[in-house]
Amino acid sequence: xxxxxxxxxxxxxxxxxxxxxxxxxxxxxxxxxxxxxxxxxxxxxxxxxxxxxxxxxxxxxxxxxxxxxxxxxxxxxxxxxxxxxxxxxxxxxxxxxxxxxxxxxxxxxxxxxxxxxxxxxxxxxxxxxxxxxxxxxxxxxxxxxxxxxxxxxxxxxxxxxxxxxxxxxxxxxxxxxxxxxxxxxxxxxxxxxxxxxxxxxxxxxxxxxxxxxxxxxxxxxxxxxxxxxxxxxxxxxxxxxxxxxxxxxxxxxxxxxxxxxxxxxxxxxxxxxxxxxxxxxxxxxxxxxxxxxxxxxxxxxxxxxxxxxxxxxxxxxxxxxxxxxxxxxxxxxxxxxxxxxxxxxxxxxxxxxxxxxxxxxxxxxxxxxxxxxxxxxxxxxxxxxxxxxxxxxxxxxxxxxxxxx
Amino acid sequence: xxxxxxxxxxxxxxxxxxxxxxxxxxxxxxxxxxxxxxxxxxxxxxxxxxxxxxxxxxxxxxxxxxxxxxxxxxxxxxxxxxxxxxxxxxxxxxxxxxxxxxxxxxxxxxxxxxxxxxxxxxxxxxxxxxxxxxxxxxxxxxxxxxxxxxxxxxxxxxxxxxxxxxxxxxxxxxxxxxxxxxxxxxxxxxxxxxxxxxxxxxxxxxxxxxxxxxxxxxxxxxxxxxxxxxxxxxxxxxxxxxxxxxxxxxxxxxxxxxxxxxxxxxxxxxxxxxxxxxxxxxxxxxxxxxxxxxxxxxxxxxxxxxxxxxxxxxxxxxxxxxxxxxxxxxxxxxxxxxxxxxxxxxxxxxxxxxxxxxxxxxxxxxxxxxxxxxxxxxxxxxxxxxxxxxxxxxxxxxxxxxxxx
Numbered sequence: 001x002x003x004x005x006x007x008x009x010x011x012x013x014x015x016x017x018x019x020x021x022x023x024x025x026x027x028x029x030x031x032x033x034x035x036x037x038x039x040x041x042x043x044x045x046x047x048x049x050x051x052x053x054x055x056x057x058x059x060x061x062x063x064x065x066x067x068x069x070x071x072x073x074x075x076x077x078x079x080x081x082x083x084x085x086x087x088x089x090x091x092x093x094x095x096x097x098x099x100x101x102x103x104x105x106x107x108x109x110x111x112x113x114x115x116x117x118x119x120x121x122x123x124x125x126x127x128x129x130x131x132x133x134x135x136x137x138x139x140x141x142x143x144x145x146x147x148x149x150x151x152x153x154x155x156x157x158x159x160x161x162x163x164x165x166x167x168x169x170x171x172x173x174x175x176x177x178x179x180x181x182x183x184x185x186x187x188x189x190x191x192x193x194x195x196x197x198x199x200x201x202x203x204x205x206x207x208x209x210x211x212x213x214x215x216x217x218x219x220x221x222x223x224x225x226x227x228x229x230x231x232x233x234x235x236x237x238x239x240x241x242x243x244x245x246x247x248x249x250x251x252x253x254x255x256x257x258x259x260x261x262x263x264x265x266x267x268x269x270x271x272x273x274x275x276x277x278x279x280x281x282x283x284x285x286x287x288x289x290x291x292x293x294x295x296x297x298x299x300x301x302x303x304x305x306x307x308x309x310x311x312x313x314x315x316x317x318x319x320x321x322x323x324x325x326x327x328x329x330x331x332x333x334x335x336x337x338x339x340x341x342x343x344x345x346x347x348x349x350x351x352x353x354x355x356x357x358x359x360x361x362x363x364x365x366x367x368x369x370x371x372x373x374x375x376x377x378x379x380x381x382x383x384x385x386x387x388x389x390x391x392x393x394x395x396x397x398x399x400x401x402x403x404x405x
Numbered sequence: 406x407x408x409x410x411x412x413x414x415x416x417x418x419x420x421x422x423x424x425x426x427x428x429x430x431x432x433x434x435x436x437x438x439x440x441x442x443x444x445x446x447x448x449x450x451x452x453x454x455x456x457x458x459x460x461x462x463x464x465x466x467x468x469x470x471x472x473x474x475x476x477x478x479x480x481x482x483x484x485x486x487x488x489x490x491x492x493x494x495x496x497x498x499x500x501x502x503x504x505x506x507x508x509x510x511x512x513x514x515x516x517x518x519x520x521x522x523x524x525x526x527x528x529x530x531x532x533x534x535x536x537x538x539x540x541x542x543x544x545x546x547x548x549x550x551x552x553x554x555x556x557x558x559x560x561x562x563x564x565x566x567x568x569x570x571x572x573x574x575x576x577x578x579x580x581x582x583x584x585x586x587x588x589x590x591x592x593x594x595x596x597x598x599x600x601x602x603x604x605x606x607x608x609x610x611x612x613x614x615x616x617x618x619x620x621x622x623x624x625x626x627x628x629x630x631x632x633x634x635x636x637x638x639x640x641x642x643x644x645x646x647x648x649x650x651x652x653x654x655x656x657x658x659x660x661x662x663x664x665x666x667x668x669x670x671x672x673x674x675x676x677x678x679x680x681x682x683x684x685x686x687x688x689x690x691x692x693x694x695x696x697x698x699x700x701x702x703x704x705x706x707x708x709x710x711x712x713x714x715x716x717x718x719x720x721x722x723x724x725x726x727x728x729x730x731x732x733x734x735x736x737x738x739x740x741x742x743x744x745x746x747x748x749x750x751x752x753x754x755x756x757x758x759x760x761x762x763x764x765x766x767x768x769x770x771x772x773x774x775x776x777x778x779x780x781x782x783x784x785x786x787x788x789x790x791x792x793x794x795x796x797x798x799x800x801x802x803x804x805x806x807x808x809x810x
Contacts, residue, residue, distance in 0.1 A: 027461075027465035027466070030466065032468075034468065036468065036469045039469055040464075040468055040469045040472075042465075042468060043460065043461075043464045043465035043468075045465075047460060048457060048460045048461050048465070051456060051457075051460055051688070052453060052456075052457060055448065055452060055453045055456055055634070055692070056432075056448075056453050059445075059448045059634055059635060060432035060447075060448035060450075060453070061432070061435065063437075063439065063441070063445055063447060063448075063767070064441045064444055064445045064767065064769065066635065067445075067635070072635055072636075098503065098504070098507065098683075099503070099657065099682055099683025099684055099685075099686075100683050100684070101655065101657030101658065101659075101682045101683030102503065102507060102655060102657075102682055102683060105654075105655055109547075126669075129658075129667075130658050130661070130667050130668065130669065130671075131657045131658035131659075131683060133669055133671075134656045134657065134658065134661070134671040135655065135656065135657060137656075137671065138653075138654055138655065138656050142514075142547040142548065142654060143547065149669070174667075221684070223684070229460070229464055229687070229688055230464060230471065230472070230477055230684075230686075230687035230688065231477075231683075231684040231685045231686040231687045231688075231690070232686065232688070233686060234683070248543075249510075249543055249547060250506065250507060250510055250540065250543065251539045251540065251542075251543050252504065252506030252507075252536045252539065252540060253506065253534075253535050253536035253539065254506075254536075256535070256539070260772060261772065262534075262535050262579075262771065262772070263535065264531075264535065264538055264554070266535075266538075266539040266542065277504055277506045277507060278503075278504025278505050278506030278507060278536060278636075278639070279504055279505070279626070279628070279635075279636040280504075280636045281504075281635075281636040281637065281638060281686045281689040282634070282635035282636045282689070283456070283634055283635065283636075283637070283688045283689045283692050284686040284687070284688045284689045285636070287460070287688050362468070362469065364469065366667065367665060367666065367667070
């Protein structure tokens with residue numbers, strides 16, 4: 001199909017897009033096509049003023065009183081409630097704080113402590129973002145378990161009487177493959193093991209359905225599709241039915257039933273609060289809270305529909321513009337297996353991504369040879385998408401021309 | 406001594422105070438006497454503008470590029486280098502990130518892993534801020550150790566052939582007592598055990614001398630005397646001689662030798678970076694970095710001298726104004742045993758602190774009966790100090806009057 005036809009279609013798709021106006025909420029005025037929201041979400045404009053108030057008034061004027069009066073102390077669970085509907089969790093099960101890595105540690109240790117007696121194996125996603133694997137290994141070492149590395153698709157076959165729990169990424173950070181959360185969770189449960197899911201690359205991009213699918217524990221970051229800001233705090237989901245048995249390896253004073261009693265003995269709080277550890281990093285946390293306002297009035301189902309339309313359209317444009325075989329999509333064509341990014345293998349990926357960024361199309365690189373393009377439906381449109389594919393084709397053509405690229 | 410004489414002396418002391426002008430760097434324009442900097446440091450004024458730039462330009466405009474171009478990725482170790490001189494550490498040994506509780510966990514697990522074989526006990530400060538005790542207990546449980554609770558002064562007698570490490574608070578959060586870091590550290594080393602110090606209530610208020618006294622590991626928060634903001638990230642010190650053997654229980658991808666290699670196997674980075682875990686919370690971290698500017702040109706020795714003068718003067722004013730026996734100082738009179746706060750036991754402490762705060766003297770309460778007054782030499786003056794004691798006396802007199810208080 002011709003470039004002109006694609007451009008026209010892109011404009012039509014944007015015109016028909018019910019989410020198109022959301023883009024105005026974000027600081028994206030520089031003409032960049034920002035396809036790296038799966039690494040760092042763009043800035044919701046109002047966060048800057050909100051933080052000026054948090055810093056200037058809440059910290060600067062109210063000072064210590066803000067722990068009560070500005071709701072600082074309860075921020076971890078309050079913001080957890082804002083995230084809960086985005087991951088399909090009823091209230092009281094999500095708490096915000098610490099990094100994803102730290103939450104993976106809490107979740108994996110807690111999971112193996114809840115598992116039936118005598119089970120000594122933790123299944124770990126072979127394609128996981130690396131930190132999960134490193135942390136699971138540490139959790140295993142500290143709790144007398146061993147890790148078994150398996151592809152997510154093979155978890156149902158690998159789970160056995162020795163399996164305590166499995167730690168799986170919902171969407172593969174590299175390829176954008178969406179794994180079968182309901183099926184894998186059910187297979188684990190059938191054999192008495194627990195399911196711990198990492199939602200970093202799915203939350204905010206597609207429906208997760210934690211409660212619906214009976215997930216036991218989950219973690220995720222908030223700086224990708226949730227736009228919480230660089231290194232904004234992660235979250236932990238503990239299914240209500242497990243909360244009484246949630247036995248944290250990081251029982252900091254914020255998770256105590258009476259934190260200001262300051263007693264020598266540890267008595268865990270009830271509910272999701274039990275997943276807290278130390279004093280929450282309020283500035284990062286309240287920036288996240290403000291950022292979540294962009295979700296008001298938006299359903300994750302609408303976001304998912306647009307996400308699939310964007311990635312479909314991008315793949316279509318790439319096919320139309322780029323010579324066959326020059327790049328290879330690592331992202332599944334089937335919707336049921338696709339997250340919200342497109343990963344293209346490309347032998348000269350480092351140089352190509354550098355040129356793309358220089359031309360205002362910002363994706364990122366996963367070494368050695370993967371071009372990653374993340375599609376955040378709240379601020380990426382179809383015209384952006386067509387432009388990204390067109391610029392990619394130009395960059396590849398330049399690289400392949402006799403003059404070199 | 407008369408009130409008039411005390412007021413005059415206070416003004417003289419302020420006039421002679423070389424640090425007095427530092428107060429202008431802080432947002433303290435509301436007439437409050439802020440004696441709660443040992444809980445939440447006051448706002449350094451310039452942090453607000455700095456954060457507007459971090460949010461608006463670094464995140465909003467540069468977006469993902471800021472991980473390199475704005476120095477986000479290296480913030481944990483860069484800010485560690487700013488804190489290092491304040492705690493007496495040569496470069497390369499301090500890294501910032503995570504909460505104090507999480508850093509206590511790293512430090513205690515790493516310490517027992519470094520300790521000589523066959524040692525199964527961790528000595529824990531009986532007067533510790535509670536989170537350290539809870540976390541040490543968790544670390545002990547996960548590593549096959551047991552905790553032994555001892556008063557800091559008794560550590561030298563309690564350390565024995567079974568002691569792997571001791572975790573001690575440098576300054577008692579409740580009483581303000583300063584413990585003998587050099588002596589306790591030496592006693593531990595003499596019997597082959599490691600010293601882990603919690604500096605939350607000492608760093609930024611007095612010289613710590615980590616290198617000088619051969620401390621093995623240390624942690625501390627940055628939101629008290631370092632004014633980093635609510636819940637700003639904590640730090641971890643690992644003495645250079647131990648860094649090769651620092652075996653983190655939280656080996657997140659940020660501590661990997663090649664984090665962007667994203668390899669399945671974990672290879673720890675060299676140096677203090679090994680203490681990192683997940684993606685750093687950049688907003689909180691860069692607010693802390695900005696806040697540390699108030700230390701430019703100030704020595705911790707000068708701060709210590711003023712701190713002792715302030716707490717001496719406060720105790721003197723309290724003695725002059727408050728009827729004998731109405732309150733009892735829990736803070737040692739000896740300089741060598743005093744941190745930077747004064748704790749007064751008072752039977753009706755909750756009501757008294759409420760009245761103090763209503764009259765613009767902000768300290769805090771430690772249940773059931775302790776009034777805490779923290780003295781931050783960078784922004785508390787002698788006139789403030791006299792006023793605090795005077796208002797305290799008024800509040801107590803009102804409470805004791807026939808009309809009740």
